[in-house]
Amino acid sequence: MDRDTATTAVRYQTLAGQSAGYWALLAVLAFTVAIGYAAAHYMEVHGHYVTGMTNQIVWGTPHVFAVFLIVAASGILNVASLSSVFGKHDYKPLARLSGLLAIALLVGGLIVLVLDLGRPDRLIVAMTYYNFKSIFAWNIFLYIGFLLVVAVYLWMMFEPRMNRYGKVAGFTAFIWRFILTTGTGSIFGFLVARQAYDAAIMAPLFIIMSLSFGTAIFLLVLVASFNWSGRSVGDDILDRLKNLLGIFVAVVLYMTLAYHLTNLYATEHHAVERFILLDGGVYTAVFWLVQVFLGSVIPLVLFYAPRLQQSRTALVAGAVLVVVGGLAQIYVIIIGAQAFPLLLFPGMETSSTFYDGVVNEYAPSLPEILLGLGGIGLSLLIAVVAMRVLPFLPERIGNPTTASPEPAAAGAAG
Amino acid sequence: MRLSVILLPLLIMSAVAAAELPKPSPPRGDGAQCVEPTDVMRRDHMRFLMHQRDETMHRGIRTKKHSLVECLNCHTQKDEQGRFVSINAPGQFCQECHAYSGVKMDCFECHATTPRQPTPGSARSRDHLLGDVFTPLQFMR
Amino acid sequence: MPSSNQNSQINESRRKWVGGAGAAAAVLTLAPGVRLLELAAARSEEEPVSGKVRWGMLVDTTKCAQGCTECVDACNDEHGLIGMGRPLTDAQYIRKLDLKDKLTGKTYSLPVMCQHCETPPCVDVCPTGASFRRADGIVLVDKHICIGCRYCMMACPYKARSFVHEDLTNQVPETPRGKGTVESCNFCVHRVDRDRDPACVEACAQAGHKALVFGDLNDASSAVSQQMAELPSRQIREDLGLNTGVRYHGV
Numbered sequence: 055m056d057r058d059t060a061t062t063a064v065r066y067q068t069l070a071g072q073s074a075g076y077w078a079l080l081a082v083l084a085f086t087v088a089i090g091y092a093a094a095h096y097m098e099v100h101g102h103y104v105t106g107m108t109n110q111i112v113w114g115t116p117h118v119f120a121v122f123l124i125v126a127a128s129g130i131l132n133v134a135s136l137s138s139v140f141g142k143h144d145y146k147p148l149a150r151l152s153g154l155l156a157i158a159l160l161v162g163g164l165i166v167l168v169l170d171l172g173r174p175d176r177l178i179v180a181m182t183y184y185n186f187k188s189i190f191a192w193n194i195f196l197y198i199g200f201l202l203v204v205a206v207y208l209w210m211m212f213e214p215r216m217n218r219y220g221k222v223a224g225f226t227a228f229i230w231r232f233i234l235t236t237g238t239g240s241i242f243g244f245l246v247a248r249q250a251y252d253a254a255i256m257a258p259l260f261i262i263m264s265l266s267f268g269t270a271i272f273l274l275v276l277v278a279s280f281n282w283s284g285r286s287v288g289d290d291i292l293d294r295l296k297n298l299l300g301i302f303v304a305v306v307l308y309m310t311l312a313y314h315l316t317n318l319y320a321t322e323h324h325a326v327e328r329f330i331l332l333d334g335g336v337y338t339a340v341f342w343l344v345q346v347f348l349g350s351v352i353p354l355v356l357f358y359a360p361r362l363q364q365s366r367t368a369l370v371a372g373a374v375l376v377v378v379g380g381l382a383q384i385y386v387i388i389i390g391a392q393a394f395p396l397l398l399f400p401g402m403e404t405s406s407t408f409y410d411g412v413v414n415e416y417a418p419s420l421p422e423i424l425l426g427l428g429g430i431g432l433s434l435l436i437a438v439v440a441m442r443v444l445p446f447l448p449e450r451i452g453n454p455t456t457a458s459p460e461p462a463a464a465g466a467a468g
Numbered sequence: 469m470r471l472s473v474i475l476l477p478l479l480i481m482s483a484v485a486a487a488e489l490p491k492p493s494p495p496r497g498d499g500a501q502c503v504e505p506t507d508v509m510r511r512d513h514m515r516f517l518m519h520q521r522d523e524t525m526h527r528g529i530r531t532k533k534h535s536l537v538e539c540l541n542c543h544t545q546k547d548e549q550g551r552f553v554s555i556n557a558p559g560q561f562c563q564e565c566h567a568y569s570g571v572k573m574d575c576f577e578c579h580a581t582t583p584r585q586p587t588p589g590s591a592r593s594r595d596h597l598l599g600d601v602f603t604p605l606q607f608m609r
Numbered sequence: 610m611p612s613s614n615q616n617s618q619i620n621e622s623r624r625k626w627v628g629g630a631g632a633a634a635a636v637l638t639l640a641p642g643v644r645l646l647e648l649a650a651a652r653s654e655e656e657p658v659s660g661k662v663r664w665g666m667l668v669d670t671t672k673c674a675q676g677c678t679e680c681v682d683a684c685n686d687e688h689g690l691i692g693m694g695r696p697l698t699d700a701q702y703i704r705k706l707d708l709k710d711k712l713t714g715k716t717y718s719l720p721v722m723c724q725h726c727e728t729p730p731c732v733d734v735c736p737t738g739a740s741f742r743r744a745d746g747i748v749l750v751d752k753h754i755c756i757g758c759r760y761c762m763m764a765c766p767y768k769a770r771s772f773v774h775e776d777l778t779n780q781v782p783e784t785p786r787g788k789g790t791v792e793s794c795n796f797c798v799h800r801v802d803r804d805r806d807p808a809c810v811e812a813c814a815q816a817g818h819k820a821l822v823f824g825d826l827n828d829a830s831s832a833v834s835q836q837m838a839e840l841p842s843r844q845i846r847e848d849l850g851l852n853t854g855v856r857y858h859g860v
Contacts, residue, residue: 098789100775100776101773101774101775101776101788101789102698102772102774102775102789103693103695103698103774103775108697108698108774109697109698109699109700109701109762109768109770109771109772110697110768112759112762112763112772113759113763171756171757171758171789172755172756172757172758172759172772172773172788172789172790172791173755173756173757173789173790174756176754176755176756176757177756179737179754179756180736180737180756183737183738183739183754184736184737184738185732185735185736185737185738187732187733187734188733188734188735188736188760189734190734190735190736190758190760191736191737194736241760244733244734245730245734245763245764246730246764246766246849247730247763247764247765247766247849248763392763396766396767396768397846398706398721398766398767398768398845398846399706399708399845399860401710401711401712402708402709402710402711402717403708403709403711404706404707404708405706405707406704406705406706406707406721407681407696407701407704407705408701408704408768409696409697410704410706410721410768415697521753523657525749525751525753526741526743526751527657527658527743527744528652528657528658528743528745528798528802529654529655529656529657530654530802530803531654531655532654537782537783540782554778577787577788577789578752578777578780578785578786578787578790579780579782579785579787580779580780580781580782580785581778581780582782583782584781584782
């Protein structure tokens with residue numbers, strides 16, 4: 055069976071862009087972006103005292119959203135990698151959408167990060183002065199490079215004469231996003247000062263988180279964009295994506311378990327573990343209720359319960375919960391770790407005028423939340439407009455009648 | 469013919485604009501002249517300042533010639549009460565030309581806009597006392 | 610027998626010698642406490658700083674009283690750190706830490722500021738290189754290229770850094786500080802460069818406690834080196850291996 059001719063039979067179409075629903079969606083997204091920008095402007099004009107971020111909690115809600123989007127951007131490209139790198143050609147029609155969403159999510163995340171800077175007007179400085187011992191400096195190259203690599207990858211997909219280079223581009227993008235996500239996890243992994251960081255597991259944890267969040271968001275965008283544009287999504291492809299997502303969610307849960315179990319073994323880390331797992335108030339609640347229960351356990355049930363195997367609602371609900379759980383996980387990682395006090399003198403009770411020795415308080419403020427939501431809005435706006443302008447969506451995907459476990463059989467049909 | 473139709477209104481507009489906008493007249497600084505000739509300063513003051521800032525920050529070189537603090541010492545004006553006026557206030561030295569040319573200044577986001585105010589009895593007069601622990605070389609400057 | 614010319618030449622050179630020796634003696638007696646060694650190490654304004662000098666401080670916590678904030682007040686004064694009435698976001702370059710041993714109940718009080726590490730984590734993580742260590746050991750923020758990402762604040766084990774959360778006016782000329790950039794104790798670099806002690810050290814000495822001693826760690830004859838040779842001292846979080854420039858005795 056010649057895979058290439060089978061896949062070139064796929065037809066891609068732009069969104070019609072005529073319906074009231076389309077314009078309503080654009081309006082909502084544009085509004086979200088506008089409010090997000092207004093919030094950023096407010097923060098920049100008045101200074102960060104108008105936010106909930108302080109000298110104790112220096113990275114807050116904007117960073118939670120930004121890191122989530124950046125991590126998801128890397129993972130969402132996995133669907134394209136499945137065909138280019140792993141040879142699962144049934145996913146090939148979805149590769150364009152995967153590439154588009156990777157760019158869209160990364161741009162949204164970066165915008166939030168840049169707009170939260172104390173001096174966003176100095177972005178040019180950040181792009182011209184580099185300290186290469188800093189993982190942040192490397193990340194600037196990795197993120198911008200990722201946008202270029204994926205853009206080239208998309209070009210290979212769109213331009214028939216370049217199709218044969220798709221594999222090389224796909225492989226490059228695959229390696230690049232592994233390095234990128236390792237770099238993102240290392241932002242935290244390299245920090246020796248904080249009890250909850252300084253762990254080698256941060257990098258692989260972020261890799262698997264990216265796959266989980268990216269696949270969940272991809273599923274949601276796939277179902278939404280196909281349903282709302284009258285395209286059919288086959289049960290078989292949804293089934294396979296569901297199984298994939300289930301594996302990723304399970305591995306994230308395992309890595310989280312490994313991280314905490316290792317820390318619990320070392321007396322040195324007992325205080326911070328007790329804080330996160332037991333008496334950290336909101337952080338403990340977010341960890342157990344949202345990250346573990348809602349974000350990992352319930353989705354696994356929804357994905358694998360025998361009675362729910364045919365239910366698309368269960369799948370969509372599970373994917374939504376994975377996204378919510380993902381945000382919660384990043385919240386605990388970024389903010390929970392800062393809430394726990396720095397240990398200057400282990401074994402001593404500490405107090406000062408600079409909030410040493412106490413659990414640091416933080417509440418997300420409205421400007422921060424709006425900025426974060428604005429980033430999500432921008433990602434989705436880029437995706438929707440791009441789908442209207444260029445043919446990213448295949449007319450149909452998968453076999454709607456049966457859920458087929460055999461890749462060959464599914465390939466023959468599509 | 470077409471060229472003059474395009475150029476002529478532009479020339480008239482710019483002449484009108486130039487005629488209406490008053491040229492900046494910054495107040496004179498102290499002393500007979502600046503550390504560099506006026507035309508050199510107008511063109512190159514940012515070059516001097518950018519070089520000096522790196523020399524001072526990274527290498528600890530604090531020569532007075534291109535020091536921003538020294539610029540302020542000569543170029544700030546005093547008001548009727550004898551207090552220094554901010555150098556980036558409208559009508560003051562830097563702002564006169566910068567407003568005219570439409571170039572935003574970043575310096576005074578961080579840098580003080582006046583020398584230390586001559587207020588007697590302020591807590592800062594404390595730093596002129598030596599205390600009973602000398603650092604050596606106090607007398608050698 | 611020497612001619613009168615030669616005589617006068619010899620006398621001339623003798624006079625010069627005597628005059629020179631006299632001047633040297635006068636210099637030596639003029640300024641009590643001046644040591645020739647430190648004269649030789651003096652750096653003029655035109656010379657760049659070098660690694661020959663490493664600035665450091667010894668904090669003798671046995672001389673530190675709980676409730677005394679002389680050093681903190683002096684620092685706030687020197688750098689123009691006017692609080693905005695928002696302690697969560699107001700900058701503090703130095704603060705007094707009150708400790709209590711969980712086992713023995715013994716209490717300690719000591720000032721904590723930027724430790725001016727030899728291998729500072731804040732310098733490692735700064736993406737633009739704005740956080741840097743000067744050749745003579747002082748860790749600084751170059752606010753011209755600081756983009757306000759606060760990664761250095763995440764990285765510092767001593768919580769030394771503050772972020773400026775609002776517009777500022779009335780800065781002190783020697784300490785530029787502005788909204789959106791990060792700042793911390795800089796050992797009063799504008800004073801050190803002019804051969805003076807940091808404000809905290811001077812204030813503590815003036816108040817009669819003399820708990821803070823500042824000087825050149827590379828010079829065995831400096832006051833701080835001599836004190837460190839006598840008193841046992843430690844770093845805060847020595848396990849991190851940062852080789853801090855600030856050491857503590859008595860805790």
